[in-house]
Amino acid sequence: MQTLSVPSALALSFPEAQIQWITRKDMAPLLRNHPHIHKVWEFDRKTGMLGLIKLVWKMRAENFTHIYDAHNNSRSRVIALILRPLGCLGIGPKFIRRSIRRWKRFLLFRFRINKFEQPFNGQRDLLEPLQKWGVSKTAPPAPQIYPSADVIEKARGILNDYVGAVSLAPSAAYFLKRWPKDYWKQLIALMPEQKFVLLGGPEDSFIEDIHAVAPERVMNLAGKTSLQVSSAVVGLSRVVISNDTGLLHVAEQLGKRTIALMGPAPFGFPSRPTTKIMELDLYCRPCSKHGQGPCVNKEKFHKCLVDITPAQVADQLRSILRDTL
Structure with a gap:
């Protein structure tokens, strides 16, 4: 992406x-x-x-x-x-x-x-x-992904009254790039008035556990939409919160306000001012090129993401939501 x-x-x-x-x-x-x-x-x-x-x-x-x-x-x-x-x-x-x-x-x-x-x-x-x-190394402005009108309309039909919700991407190729599953649950609980959409692939069955926290205001689309439609869903979101994964870059290329939860890997780092990077300055980061591990922090396993708390992410989300009113 x-x-x-x-x-x-x-x-x-x-x-x-x-x-x-x-x-x-x-x-x-x-x-x-x-x-x-x-x-x-x-x-x-x-x-x-x-x-x-x-x-x-x-x-x-x-x-x-x-x-x-x-x-x-x-x-x-x-x-x-x-x-x-x-x-x-x-x-x-x-x-x-x-x-x-x-x-x-x-x-x-x-x-x-x-x-x-x-x-x-x-x-x-x-x-x-x-x-x-003679090409500039400065990225041209978003958007750089262009969902078709019919794909956008299909996404609208799926979302219905979840258009403008906050989209969450809790998965990633490697476990160490994933913010803990329970933290996503806590984030949702900390914002009881907010609707959320969960995105991921068909292999991400754990996302259903996150959905179960508040099924009346959380829509789980993991594995239920194509990459095209998922991209259009991102485009119809008010804010995106994502691990270091493909949907993070989709959000960036669509110019969406995004919170990026960055852990062990250095080479997929966000590039646009619309993205707020949340990360910790640790001696052990980055520890591997793709986040495949092992974790090398001697103090706490997975510290780079475990120590980014749901309360901190919720505060950042509230700030962005106020800015986008």
Whole structure:
């Protein structure tokens, strides 16, 4: 989701450029309707590496003049190799591959020596390599996600009188990136007049426990809507509170007022002034690149998120709600 600022940033520097994007099929809906993406190539992970090679071989006919590898992983390297087979000889499209700064990561996670630009900023780090082409590393303004009118209408129909509620994203890929489940319950209890919408995936069955705290004013949509509709739900929310997960970046790219609960990982950090980052300055943070652990705090397990209290988040939420009246 953070990469969705890249097309607009490119278009500002190259207004006549035709920008094409290759992404996973499950993420492709978020790219639709983007005014600066002219074509989306959808890779179905079920087809494996052979499917990827076949897809990229078709892309060769586009005769790209510039290629940006924003991810720098095994799949993106295969894509680059097929699209510029003579790249090692300096022949073919102009090319930039974003460095993942392995040496800096090694220093950070092994020796607690932080050589990364501060504060951490996910969108800035994705745009920075493009400065070689004259592209600014400042993220273009939101929105950078554009749900279609029919998707928005579908979300409105699902929400009904929950339009304008506060959306909560209690899940994350790794446990250590999750604010404790009981804290979400306490947050809801601390705000008895407020309606909430719970968002997550079909695997997030624990979210039903949060819903059970106040089912008369909490709607649980976890696993019940597509990524497109969930994004539209975020767009129809008054405020979003999220762990370090994909919905946080959806909220940012839609320009929503957001509270981000940031724990162990550094590389998905929010980028926009509409987001209030709640975090603790601890010797052990960050401890891993994706939050996969283990927790290394010797004083308290999961201290980086456990010590952000529901009362503190509720106070921040009340402040934002007052500002958005």
